[in-house]
Amino acid sequence: MLVKIGRSTFDSYSAAVNEMNDKLQNYISSKSEHMVCFDREPEGEIILFMEESKEKMEEDVQDLADFLEICYRKNRNWLFGSVGSPVSRIREISQAYETAAHAFAYRFLVEGNQILRFEQIDRKPVLMERADGEYHVGKINFGGLDKTRIEAFLRGGDSEEIPIFVEEYLENAGDACQNSLIFRQYLVMDMYVAASHFLEQLGDSEEFSRKEPFESPAQMEQVLQQLDTTISYVISLFREVMEIRDCHTKEH
Numbered sequence: 001m002l003v004k005i006g007r008s009t010f011d012s013y014s015a016a017v018n019e020m021n022d023k024l025q026n027y028i029s030s031k032s033e034h035m036v037c038f039d040r041e042p043e044g045e046i047i048l049f050m051e052e053s054k055e056k057m058e059e060d061v062q063d064l065a066d067f068l069e070i071c072y073r074k075n076r077n078w079l080f081g082s083v084g085s086p087v088s089r090i091r092e093i094s095q096a097y098e099t100a101a102h103a104f105a106y107r108f109l110v111e112g113n114q115i116l117r118f119e120q121i122d123r124k125p126v127l128m129e130r131a132d133g134e135y136h137v138g139k140i141n142f143g144g145l146d147k148t149r150i151e152a153f154l155r156g157g158d159s160e161e162i163p164i165f166v167e168e169y170l171e172n173a174g175d176a177c178q179n180s181l182i183f184r185q186y187l188v189m190d191m192y193v194a195a196s197h198f199l200e201q202l203g204d205s206e207e208f209s210r211k212e213p214f215e216s217p218a219q220m221e222q223v224l225q226q227l228d229t230t231i232s233y234v235i236s237l238f239r240e241v242m243e244i245r246d247c248h249t250k251e252h
Contacts, residue, residue, distance in 0.1 A: 001047040001061060001115075002040075002104040003068065003081040020071050020079075021045075027067055034060055046097070054086050065115045072113060080107040081115040105161040106168070150194040151201075159242050166234045170227070177227060184230050188213050188223060191234055195241045202248050213237075 003024065028037045028047065038046040047064070051057040061083055072079045084100030087093060099118040106121055153165050170177050170187060177184060192213055213223050213233065223233045 001049070001064065001081055001083050002100050003045045003047060003079075023071055024068070027064070031060070035064075046100075048093070057086055068115070079113050080104075082106070083115060083117045085118050101161075102164060105157070105164040147190060147194040147197075150191055151198045154195060154198045154238065154241055154245065157242070159239060162235050162238045162242070163231075166231055166238065170231060170234070177230075181224050184224050184227070185220070188230060188234065192237065195237055199241060199244060202245065 024045065025037065028035055034050055036048045036050070038048070040046050049057050049060050051060060065081070068079060068081065082100050082103035084096040084098070084103065087096045103116050103118045103121055106116055150169070153161075157165065169191075177187065213219065222229065224230055
């Protein structure tokens with residue numbers, strides 16, 4: 001499991017966040033025979049569960065999820081956790097981590113304050129259909145394409161998570177993103193504007209060397225010719241933005 005409590009790249013800890021982290025560490029220490037915790041910046045805490053059966057492991061995961069929910073209700077901190085696929089051999093632990101990390105990247109694309117399991121998102125659209133039917137695969141859903149999610153990711157995400165975020169964000173548009181060049185153009189400009197606005201907030205927009213994506217027909221064709229080329233462009237765009245962000249963090 002990966003757990004993040006009220007932490008982002010540019011936000012400092014509050015007393016409430018420290019208190020909740022202390023409670024989490026104390027809880028894990030009391031269960032040291034069955035779980036181990038590692039601190040991994042900037043994501044949060046990595047919690048490794050060790051049990052003899054999948055059923056017992058699921059019970060441990062649920063107990064921790066319930067504990068975190070109680071802490072959240074008391075302190076009202078931002079909370080997000082992800083659970084990877086269980087494995088039966090030590091050499092497969094990396095697989096468990098990779099699936100947990102994949103689900104963890106969704107913290108910028110779904111509602112916070114929850115524990116998200118990998119099987120909930122595997123091979124499904126990032127904004128899964130809700131009870132009210134707000135999200136539908138294959139339809140253009142402008143409401144689900146929110147620039148604030150992009151800026152939140154650029155603020156608190158990790159460069160290793162960029163491909164997952166970009167692919168899922170674009171795929172959230174359904175068939176329109178795959179079939180419509182015009183719609184892909186809209187999405188790229190929307191993401192470019194969000195990235196530029198984020199850097200303006202940092203005061204580092206002048207360092208942003210990347211020009212607007214559609215300054216010439218040839219450039220537009222190169223970026224938009226296929227969904228894969230669009231994804232590659234946005235990934236490289238976000239990597240440049242995060243490099244500027246990280247330099248800003250070191251300087252300040």
